[in-house]
Amino acid sequence: MQIQTGLEAGVEGALLKADVRDLDFYYGSFHALKRVTMPVYDRKVTALIGPSGCGKSTLLRCFNRMHDLYPGNKYAGGGIVLQPDNTNLLSPDVDPIEVRMRISMVFQKPNPFPKSIYENVAYSLRVRGMRNKNELDDRVEAALKGAALWNEVSNRLNELGANLSGGQQQRLCIARALASDPEIILFDEPTSALDPIATASIEELVTELKEKVTILIVTHNMQQAARISDFTAYMYLGEMVEFGVTDQIFIKPTKKATEDYITGRFG
Amino acid sequence: MSANASAPSGSLPIGKGVSDRLSKKASRHVKERIIEFLLFCAAAFSVFVTVAIVWVLVKESWVFFEHVPLSDFLFDTQWTPLFDDAHYGIMVLLSGTITSSGVALLVAIPLGTIIALYLSEFAGFKVREIAKPFLELLGGVPTIVYGYFALTFLTPILQSIYPDLPGFNLLSAGLVMGIMIIPYVASLSEDAMRAVPMALREGSYAMGATRLQTALWVVTPAATSGIASAYILGISRAVGETMILAVAAGMQPNLTFNPTEPGATITSYIVQVALGDLPHGSIGYQTIFAAGLTLLLMTLAFNLLGYWLRKRFREVY
Numbered sequence: 001m002q003i004q005t006g007l008e009a010g011v012e013g014a015l016l017k018a019d020v021r022d023l024d025f026y027y028g029s030f031h032a033l034k035r036v037t038m039p040v041y042d043r044k045v046t047a048l049i050g051p052s053g054c055g056k057s058t059l060l061r062c063f064n065r066m067h068d069l070y071p072g073n074k075y076a077g078g079g080i081v082l083q084p085d086n087t088n089l090l091s092p093d094v095d096p097i098e099v100r101m102r103i104s105m106v107f108q109k110p111n112p113f114p115k116s117i118y119e120n121v122a123y124s125l126r127v128r129g130m131r132n133k134n135e136l137d138d139r140v141e142a143a144l145k146g147a148a149l150w151n152e153v154s155n156r157l158n159e160l161g162a163n164l165s166g167g168q169q170q171r172l173c174i175a176r177a178l179a180s181d182p183e184i185i186l187f188d189e190p191t192s193a194l195d196p197i198a199t200a201s202i203e204e205l206v207t208e209l210k211e212k213v214t215i216l217i218v219t220h221n222m223q224q225a226a227r228i229s230d231f232t233a234y235m236y237l238g239e240m241v242e243f244g245v246t247d248q249i250f251i252k253p254t255k256k257a258t259e260d261y262i263t264g265r266f267g
Numbered sequence: 268m269s270a271n272a273s274a275p276s277g278s279l280p281i282g283k284g285v286s287d288r289l290s291k292k293a294s295r296h297v298k299e300r301i302i303e304f305l306l307f308c309a310a311a312f313s314v315f316v317t318v319a320i321v322w323v324l325v326k327e328s329w330v331f332f333e334h335v336p337l338s339d340f341l342f343d344t345q346w347t348p349l350f351d352d353a354h355y356g357i358m359v360l361l362s363g364t365i366t367s368s369g370v371a372l373l374v375a376i377p378l379g380t381i382i383a384l385y386l387s388e389f390a391g392f393k394v395r396e397i398a399k400p401f402l403e404l405l406g407g408v409p410t411i412v413y414g415y416f417a418l419t420f421l422t423p424i425l426q427s428i429y430p431d432l433p434g435f436n437l438l439s440a441g442l443v444m445g446i447m448i449i450p451y452v453a454s455l456s457e458d459a460m461r462a463v464p465m466a467l468r469e470g471s472y473a474m475g476a477t478r479l480q481t482a483l484w485v486v487t488p489a490a491t492s493g494i495a496s497a498y499i500l501g502i503s504r505a506v507g508e509t510m511i512l513a514v515a516a517g518m519q520p521n522l523t524f525n526p527t528e529p530g531a532t533i534t535s536y537i538v539q540v541a542l543g544d545l546p547h548g549s550i551g552y553q554t555i556f557a558a559g560l561t562l563l564l565m566t567l568a569f570n571l572l573g574y575w576l577r578k579r580f581r582e583v584y
Contacts, residue, residue, distance in 0.1 A: 064473055071392070101475035111466040114489045123484070124474035176474065186473075 015083070017042040017184065017214045018063070022078035023090075025058060025067070032058045034238040035078065040184070042083075045206060045215045047229035047246065049222060051261070055238040056218045060186050063216060064103040065089070065096035101128065104177035105186040109193050110169035112161030112176075117144075117153050120161040120172055124180040139179055147175035148205055167198025174205060178213075185209065187217040191224065203228050222262060226250050234258045324563060327556035334550050340557065346520040346536075348554045349545070355554065357561055359522045363530035364565075367441040367512055368505035370526050374445025375501050379452025380494070386453070387460035388482040399454070406450035414514030417443035422515065429527070435517025438526040444511050452501045459493020460486050492580035499573030503566050509534035533558045 018040040025033035033055050040046050048056035058067075062080060067073035079088035082102075089099045104124070112120050121140045122130075130136055140157075144150040149171040153164070161172050170190060177185050187206070191199040206215055206228050219225050225232050225246065232249040234241045234257075242249065242258045253259045260266040332340070335355045343356030382402065386395050422439040426432045432439075463486050471481040487494070509532075517529030518539050531539070537555045545552045 066469060066473065069469065069472060097475055097477060100473055104475075105469075105473035107466060107470060107473075109466060111464075111470040113467060113470065113485050114491075123471070123476075126484075127471075127474055127476040127480050173470070176470075180475070 014041040014044055016040070017083055018089075019081040019083070020059070020078070021081060023059070023062065023080065024075075024077040025055075025062060026074040026076055027058075028072045028074075032238050033062070036235075036238075036240045037078075038233050038240055038243050040214060040216060041231065042214055043210055043212070044230040045210050045217060045228055046231040046233065047225035048216070048218045048233050048235060049220075049225050049261075050235035050241075051266075052220075053237075054235040056233075056235050057188055058238075059235070060188055060216060060218050061105075062090060063184065063186050064100045064105050066105070068096050101180065102182055103184040103186065104180065104182035105188065106170070106173050106177050106190050108189040110166060110173050112164070112169050112172050115161060116158045117161050117164070117172060118157040121175045121179050124176055128180060140175075143175040143179035146178045146209070147171045148201065148208075149175055165198070167194050167201060170194060170198065170202060171205065174202075174209075178209070182213060184214040184216060187215065187219075189218050189220060192220060199224075222250075234261060236261070321563070324556055324560045327553060328560045331550065331553035331557045334553075335557075344522055346522075346531075348540075348551045353550070355557075356522070357533075357558065359520045360531055360533045360536050360558060361561070362522050362524055363437060363512075363516070363520070363532040364506055364534070364562075366524050366526050366530065367437045367444060367508075367516060367532055368502065370438060370441025371444035371448055371505040371508075372498075372502060374442055375448035375452050375505070376498055378445075379449045379497070379501065380456055382449065382453040383456035383460055383494075383497075384482050384487070387457045388478060388486060399457075402450050402453055404450075406447070406454075408447070410447065410508065410510040411514065413443050413447050414440075414511040417511055417515035432527055433517070433529050435515065435519075435529040436527055437512075437516050437530050440512050440515040441526055443515065444505055444508050447508070447511070448501045448504050451504055452497050455497035455500060456490070456494045459490040459497065462493065463489040492577045495576040495580065496573050499569050499576070503569050506565055506569070507534060507562065509538055513538050533562045537562075 016039055020036055020038040020040070023033050023036045024031070036055070036059060038059075048060060050056050061067055062075070067075070075090050079090045081087065082089045082099075087094060089103075113123060115123070118140055121143050122136050125136055125139055130139075141150060141154075144153065149168060152168060153159075153172075161169065164172060170193075174185075174190075190206075191202050194202065203224060206217065209215060210230075217225075217229065229246045231243065232246045233243040234249065234253075234255075236257060242253060242255045244254070249258065250262060253262060257266075340355050340357050342358070343354050344358065345354035346356050346359035347354045386398060386402075390398065417439045418435075421443055422432070422434060422436065425436075425439055426434075460482075467485055467489055468481055471485040476484070512532045513535040516532070516535065518531045518535050519529050520536065521528055521530040523530060537558055540552065540555045
């Protein structure tokens with residue numbers, strides 16, 4: 001397959017976590033993803049780039065079945081095979097709730113629940129039925145530490161999440177996603193609503209998190225993709241144009257279209 | 268833009284067009300002032316009517332309280348203004364109002380909230396489009412119809428379960444009143460729930476929450492202020508409802524909090540006296556103003572509570 005070109009060096013030692021195979025997806029009659037194929041490697045950061053409307057957010061949201069929430073969204077062939085189960089997570093037989101329990105998500109705009117900081121993080125544990133107070137306390141603390149927020153909020157866990165600054169709210173949302181130990185975390189343009197300093201802290205966090213979780217990130221910011229990702233996928237008009245090791249994509253893309261987009265001649 | 272084209276050297280295009288525009292603006296200004304004044308009058312009218320109502324109630328009640336001490340009004344346990352041995356204990360009527368409203372709210376708040384949750388979070392587009400007009404129709408049924416529904420349909424059913432139930436009782440009236448209030452509670456609560464941004468629901472689903480968990484743990488708390496206003500409106504409707512109680516609850520003043528007894532409420536008492544043949548100006552007649560003022564103060568208190576709740580729990584999404 002063509003997309004494997006030049007990958008061998010970068011992939012060495014990396015395990016496959018999920019495998020997008022010939023995925024077709026429609027919004028009503030609009031063909032949003034056209035036979036998209038792409039590997040996702042375990043405990044690596046994979047960035048999805050491309051101009052608005054290219055389908056990168058659609059692809060990301062397929063990973064935790066967000067499209068199930070809206071009528072008219074149709075998955076129409078191919079699939080995303082999750083490892084080690086070797087199961088197509090888009091299959092109608094697979095319970096979307098189970099998928100989401102393993103593949104969590106952080107959104108473009110911080111969306112803390114109208115609850116305390118503590119309850120925001122505990123939410124993903126409570127939906128799994130965890131009731132033990134000590135266990136909850138430990139996991140909430142660990143998640144907040146994991147999201148580099150503990151030092152700022154440890155003495156005001158009972159305040160509303162909405163009282164935090166934008167960057168803190170986004171880290172709270174990351175802590176919320178982390179609390180349940182997901183296998184993959186999806187980031188949908190997580191810094192586009194944040195200032196440069198908050199952005200830097202989120203980027204640093206993403207780099208730390210990949211020690212433990214697989215990360216898939218949609219970004220409009222090319223420098224961000226270059227800074228934090230191990231692999232980059234360039235999409236255009238619902239098609240996967242090029243997938244490769246980030247350094248290779250940014251220094252020596254094999255496709256003219258990718259080069260034009262990355263150098264700013266287009267998009 | 269032809270002026271710009273003919274003056275490429277950069278000189279400002281000052282011409283006839285500009286002065287035309289200036290005079291037009293002046294006339295527009297006058298029109299705006301007239302319209303503003305008309306709008307102000309419309310707004311002032313509602314304020315004026317409210318003030319006038321309060322003034323009439325207070326003035327007439329004043330006459331009443333010149334004859335009846337406030338302590339009797341508040342603490343007497345009998346309400347017999349039409350008897351020779353007249354007593355004016357408002358608690359008697361208030362107990363009827365509280366009991367019937369309590370029964371109504373026990374029906375309307377749980378059912379209304381559940382309906383709102385279902386329509387907002389579970390029902391598909393088609394179900395909602397069909398169910399909501401029907402629900403709102405329920406609120407459009409004339410209350411006199413509800414009253415006879417309670418008296419001639421629900422009371423006999425209740426009597427077959429509980430034979431000691433009198434023909435007129437607060438229970439049957441309260442239950443039907445609850446049915447009448449459901450649409451208000453459900454419709455407003457549903458609006459509040461639907462106003463919760465999709466981003467919050469997505470956040471919840473992305474954590475692996477089920478629909479029910481999302482509805483109860485994220486949507487409902489986020490819509491608290493709107494749901495609270497819906498409840499307050501429901502309470503105000505219950506307290507102010509007249510016809511159902513006048514028809515189905517009997518109009519005997521009865522100091523009781525037992526819904527299986529007949530009773531008069533503030534509103535049904537006012538109807539009774541206003542339609543009766545008491546001479547204007549008699550103390551018996553003045554009682555309706557004192558009762559009306561009590562009712563007004565109650566609804567005012569609930570409105571203030573609702574206002575406070577809205578401010579206190581307003582969500583900044």
